Every structure is written in structure tokens, then in C-alpha cells.
Amino acid sequence: MAALPKRIIKETERLVSDPVPGITATPSEDNLRYFHVTIEGPSASPYAGGLFKLELYLPDDYPMCAPKVRFLTKIYHPNIDKLGRICLDVLKDNWSPALQIRTILLSIQALLAAPNPDDPLANDVAEDWKKDEQAAIKMAQEWTAKYASTSSQ
Amino acid sequence: MSSNPFSKNLESVSDPSDWNTTMVPGLRELDSLQRCYICKEFLKAPVMTSCNHTFCSQCIREYLLSNTHCPLCKSEQLESNLKKVILLEELVLCFKKYRPILLELLANSESVEAGDPEECKEMKELQATANDSNSINQDIIEIPDDDVGTSQGQPPLKKRLTDKKHLVDSTLPKNDDLVECPICSELMSAEKLQTLHIDQCLNGKSNSSHRSDSTRSSNMSKPHTFRRKNSPKKTNAISSFFRPVDSPVSDSKSKSAKHGHTPSENEPLHSNDIPVHHLSDRKRLPKLDFSSLTTPRLKDKLAGLSLPTHGSRLQLESRYNQYYILFNSNLDSNHPLSDKVLRHKLSQWEHSHSTFTNTSLFNTKSPINFKSITDKDFPVKLWLRTYKKDFKELVEKAKLTNKKKQEAPESNLTADSNKSEVQSASENLHYGNHDHNQPHSAISDTVDNMDINKGIENSSLFVFDDSQEIANEE
Numbered sequence: 001m002a003a004l005p006k007r008i009i010k011e012t013e014r015l016v017s018d019p020v021p022g023i024t025a026t027p028s029e030d031n032l033r034y035f036h037v038t039i040e041g042p043s044a045s046p047y048a049g050g051l052f053k054l055e056l057y058l059p060d061d062y063p064m065c066a067p068k069v070r071f072l073t074k075i076y077h078p079n080i081d082k083l084g085r086i087c088l089d090v091l092k093d094n095w096s097p098a099l100q101i102r103t104i105l106l107s108i109q110a111l112l113a114a115p116n117p118d119d120p121l122a123n124d125v126a127e128d129w130k131k132d133e134q135a136a137i138k139m140a141q142e143w144t145a146k147y148a149s150t151s152s153q
Numbered sequence: 154m155s156s157n158p159f160s161k162n163l164e165s166v167s168d169p170s171d172w173n174t175t176m177v178p179g180l181r182e183l184d185s186l187q188r189c190y191i192c193k194e195f196l197k198a199p200v201m202t203s204c205n206h207t208f209c210s211q212c213i214r215e216y217l218l219s220n221t222h223c224p225l226c227k228s229e230q231l232e233s234n235l236k237k238v239i240l241l242e243e244l245v246l247c248f249k250k251y252r253p254i255l256l257e258l259l260a261n262s263e264s265v266e267a268g269d270p271e272e273c274k275e276m277k278e279l280q281a282t283a284n285d286s287n288s289i290n291q292d293i294i295e296i297p298d299d300d301v302g303t304s305q306g307q308p309p310l311k312k313r314l315t316d317k318k319h320l321v322d323s324t325l326p327k328n329d330d331l332v333e334c335p336i337c338s339e340l341m342s343a344e345k346l347q348t349l350h351i352d353q354c355l356n357g358k359s360n361s362s363h364r365s366d367s368t369r370s371s372n373m374s375k376p377h378t379f380r381r382k383n384s385p386k387k388t389n390a391i392s393s394f395f396r397p398v399d400s401p402v403s404d405s406k407s408k409s410a411k412h413g414h415t416p417s418e419n420e421p422l423h424s425n426d427i428p429v430h431h432l433s434d435r436k437r438l439p440k441l442d443f444s445s446l447t448t449p450r451l452k453d454k455l456a457g458l459s460l461p462t463h464g465s466r467l468q469l470e471s472r473y474n475q476y477y478i479l480f481n482s483n484l485d486s487n488h489p490l491s492d493k494v495l496r497h498k499l500s501q502w503e504h505s506h507s508t509f510t511n512t513s514l515f516n517t518k519s520p521i522n523f524k525s526i527t528d529k530d531f532p533v534k535l536w537l538r539t540y541k542k543d544f545k546e547l548v549e550k551a552k553l554t555n556k557k558k559q560e561a562p563e564s565n566l567t568a569d570s571n572k573s574e575v576q577s578a579s580e581n582l583h584y585g586n587h588d589h590n591q592p593h594s595a596i597s598d599t600v601d602n603m604d605i606n607k608g609i610e611n612s613s614l615f616v617f618d619d620s621q622e623i624a625n626e627e
Contacts, residue, residue: 006194094227
């Protein structure tokens with residue numbers, strides 16, 4: 001296990017002491033590079049009222065490479081697939097070491113508010129989305145109520 | 154690091170938020186401006202890119218080893234275009250030096266307020282205006298262009314603080330940074346003595362006479378300049394605050410002005426401790442093209458740098474690259490370390506890096522930690538060969554589940570069972586550290602969770618065409 005760089009300690013401390021509204025990130029006790037994350041669905045989106053669980057891992061080369069993030073809660077979203085993997089530029093090619101955990105989580109929250117079916121990861125969802133957006137949004141709301149409602153967790 | 158690095162390290166971690174509890178919380182802006190965007194530490198040997206962004210030399214060199222653009226603005230960058238920023242390094246060093254004192258002083262706001270309430274009020278007003286003009290500075294993705302506002306707001310603030318500092322100066326040993334070398338009895342900073350000089354002195358490097366001249370003459374010249382000023386005490390405080398800054402500036406000017414002069418003529422201008430002529434002799438290490446280099450040749454190169462030559466090919470390459478970064482970034486510092494210290498740093502790095510601590514083919518701690526399967530250079534064949542058995546088991550298992558599902562009515566597939574599967578998968582990911590077999594069971598759980606009607610072969614985990622290869626090899 002690589003030593004924990006000061007940067008990670010700092011980021012963790014700030015995530016805990018000064019959390020982003022609607023987002024929590026707590027480091028695991030036995031692996032400080034592994035975070036349990038929750039993101040509240042943005043209020044003006046089909047995911048409103050949902051609380052989504054994610055996992056986040058900081059690879060050894062962080063911050064030279066992006067954190068690995070995955071949804072644990074099922075979500076109906078054109079850019080998030082069945083395994084919870086997320087299609088987001090800043091997690092792939094557009095990662096920059098000047099970004100950090102909180103900015104990544106904010107980007108994911110923004111992705112929930114603005115699904116982009118033109119650059120899909122889950123093709124079936126994206127097709128539904130393009131065919132009948134209203135129905136797709138309704139479906140996303142149903143999934144949110146079913147899998148991500150705070151009472152069911 | 155496995156125990157609890159948090160409790161152990163927290164003390165030594167400095168952060169701009171440290172200023173929040175002082176009477177000048179706005180100093181966190183000054184603090185954060187002097188930090189590297191990559192490592193979030195105070196800039197070490199800062200260098201500027203051609204797009205005018207500043208990073209620690211080591212951080213940006215490491216980044217540019219595998220990328221070709223600026224982390225902040227994404228413009229094309231070449232490592233060879235990095236320019237060191239002498240003044241900034243001295244500014245940061247100076248701030249770092251007085252930071253603990255300032256923190257302590259400003260935390261004890263009571264006594265200061267009692268002593269000079271007017272000044273205090275003034276400072277708070279100043280603070281308020283500074284806050285108004287730029288409150289975003291805390292965030293990390295800011296672009297330095299925003300900083301224009303700050304740099305306008307800060308000088309008076311800083312000046313006020315330096316004025317305050319003469320209160321502290323009496324408690325500080327004036328010449329605390331100068332100690333005598335036990336061998337050549339030259340005066341220099343303690344840090345330099347430990348890290349650089351003593352090695353050279355012991356190795357009999359003979360430039361000591363030159364440098365002792367320079368340090369002495371500069372020590373002599375300083376009191377002169379102080380005496381020339383009207384109010385000795387005040388200027389003393391200010392000039393000591395800016396002293397290290399002044400010298401390199403005048404130095405770089407003189408360098409560009411009288412280009413072509415011999416180093417010895419320039420030397421007296423180096424007030425502190427930079428054996429420049431020695432430095433300029435040192436060439437940067439070249440970037441190696443490993444693909445055209447045989448392992449014995451690579452070992453020769455490492456041996457030529459007095460580096461260890463044991464380990465796998467991958468380890469040799471990362472060892473060279475890390476030393477290449479350390480060595481070249483060290484050249485960007487005004488206070489470079491000796492090669493010996495660099496080699497020590499390298500071995501420390503090796504001890505904490507997975508390439509050297511893990512003996513397995515590749516790091517199998519957990520899939521999420523593992524190099525992404527979507528990466529271009531992902532060793533697909535190796536992966537397939539290693540996990541052939543597991544894949545077979547998974548396919549069997551999946552077929553079985555599929556059968557069960559077809560037999561059972563659709564409604565059995567409840568949300569809850571799905572969710573718990575996903576969660577157990579994640580737990581496996583998470584605890585995968587302890588057991589090499591864990592990751593596969595994690596995958597198997599996830600496989601259960603996939604849309605089985607589409608068929609395993611179409612699923613995202615088995616997208617590579619090489620899946621045929623498994624069958625062929627049997």
C-alpha cells in the first residue's frame with residue numbers, strides 16, 4: 001500500500017469538515033483511499049428526492065490519474081450503465097490533477113441534473129430517452145423512488 | 154501507513170484553512186495562492202509553463218511524463234519549455250518561514266488588540282475589502298488570472314503584517330539561519346549545511362574558498378545597507394522579510410545584463426548559498442526511450458547514476474523515470490539537494506510505491522484499483538490467460554442463474570435482491586485487498602446482476618474479441 005500523500009489527507013479533512021451541500025464522502029476505516037459517497041438527486045431533476053450511494057477509489061497514482069467512481073444504487077440515466085459506471089469526461093480523458101474529489105462529485109451531481117443521451121453509456125436508456133423523453137423521465141423518477149428513496153435505505 | 158496515518162500525519166499537514174481561526178482569516182488566500190495546484194503543498198522549486206501557470210517542478214514534470222497539456226488550461230505543453238521562477242520560490246520560502254510565527258501571533262488576538270486597537274481596526278477593514286473583491290480564491294480550479302485582484306489587495310495587508318513583525322523579531326534569533334560548518338567553518342543556513350554542504354566538504358569539493366568569500370562578503374554587506382537607512386529597527390524587519398527575495402532578483406538581472414561574465418564575477422551577488430557555477434555545470438537527465446533500450450543498457454545507465462540495478466524491467470524503468478523527475482526538478486530549485494539526498498528520496502519513493510512493493514504480475518488489490526479495463530494499453534491477453542478458469546466458472550454460474558430465472562416467474566427478480574447483490578459486490582471490491590480471489594467473486598456477483606437475457610457474451614465485461622482465445626487455448 002502506497003503511502004498516503006498529504007494531498008489526500010487534506011482533501012479528506014476538508015470533505016468532512018466542510019462538505020459540499022447534498023454530497024457526503026467518508027473514507028473507509030481500513031482503506032483511506034476508499035470513500036463511501038452519497039449524492040442527493042438535484043431538486044429540478046427526475047432524481048430529486050433520491051439519495052444515491054457511490055464508491056470512490058483513489059488509485060496509487062492519484063492525483064496524476066482520475067479517481068475511480070461507480071454508482072452503487074441503481075439509476076436510470078443514459079450516461080450511467082447497469083454496473084454503475086459513469087460516462088464523464090473528467091473521469092477519463094479530461095482529468096487534470098488540478099481537479100479534486102469534491103469537484104468530481106460536483107460534476108457527477110451536475111450530470112444527474114443534465115443527462116446527455118447523445119453521448120450514451122447505457123445505449124438502451126439513451127434510446128428510450130431520445131425516443132420519448134417524458135416517458136424516460138417518468139421511468140427515472142420511478143427508479144429513484146424504487147431504489148434511491150431515503151426511506152428504503 | 155496501514156495503521157492510522159491520519160492521527161500521525163495531521164499535525165504536519167498545513168492548509169490554508171489554518172488561517173480561519175486567526176484574526177486575519179483572509180490570509181488563507183495568500184496561503185492558498187502560494188500552493189501548487191497538483192500537490193496542494195507550498196510550491197517547491199516552482200516552474201512556469203508557456204501558458205503562464207505555475208506548479209512545483211516535480212509535480213508538473215511527473216504529470217508531463219504521461220500527458221502533454223497543462224493541467225489548468227489544457228494547452229499543449231512541453232517539459233522543455235518549463236521555466237523556473239526564482240522570485241516565487243524565495244517568496245514562498247519566506248512565507249513558510251514566518252507562517253508559524255504569524256499563525257501564533259494572530260491567534261493571540263487579545264494582546265495585540267489591547268496594544269494597538271486602531272491598527273487592528275484598520276486591518277479588519279482592509280480584510281473586509283479584500284474579502285469582497287475575491288472570495289472564490291479558496292477553490293482549487295481557479296485560474297490565476299483571477300488573482301490579479303488579490304495581488305492588488307495584498308501588498309498593503311502584507312506590509313501591515315511586516316510592520317507587526319518587528320514585534321516578533323525581538324523574540325527571534327536574528328541570525329538563526331546561519332551556522333558554521335565544522336569542517337571549513339563557513340557560515341551558511343543549517344538546512345544547507347545538512348543537505349548539501351557537508352557532503353561536498355567531506356568529499357573535498359574545492360569550491361569552498363569561493364563560496365565562503367561570497368557568503369562572507371554578503372554578510373558583511375548586509376549590515377551596511379541597514380545602517381544606511383534612517384530607522385534601523387523598522388527597515389531591519391522589512392528588509393529581513395524581503396532579503397532572500399532581493400538577492401536572486403538583482404542576480405538574475407545582472408546575469409542577463411552582463412551576459413558572458415565568468416561565474417566568479419557574479420558570485421558575490423549571491424547573498425545566501427547558491428553555488429551557481431557548480432549548478433550550471435550539471436546537465437539535465439535525458440528522457441529515455443525505453444522501447445529502444447535493452448535491459449543491460451538500461452542497467453548501465455542506472456549504474457552510471459549510482460542507482461540500484463535490481464528488479465524487474467518495469468521497476469527499472471519506473472526507477473529511472475522517478476529519478477529523472479527528482480533530478481531535473483532539483484535543478485529548478487534555488488537550493489538544490491545533493492545527489493545523495495536525491496537517491497535517498499528515490500529509495501523512499503520505491504518503498505511506498507506499489508510497483509516495487511507488489512511482486513505479483515500486476516496489482517490485484519481490487520478491480521476498482523486496477524488499471525482500467527478500458528485503458529488502451531490494458532494487457533487483455535495476459536488478463537484473459539490469468540483468469541481463464543475464473544471466467545469459465547463465471548460463465549457456468551451465469552448459465553445456471555439464467556436457467557433458474559427462465560424457470561421462475563419474472564416477478565421473482567425483486568428490487569431488493571438486486572440491490573443487495575450490488576452492495577455485496579461493492580463490499581467485495583472493497584475488501585478485495587485482503588484476498589487475491591476476492592475480485593473474481595465480486596465480478597461473479599455483478600454478472601448475476603446483469604441483464605441475463607442479452608446473453609453473457611454481449612455483456613460489457615466480455616467485450617474483447619479475444620474471448621474466443623480462451624476457447625481455442627483449451
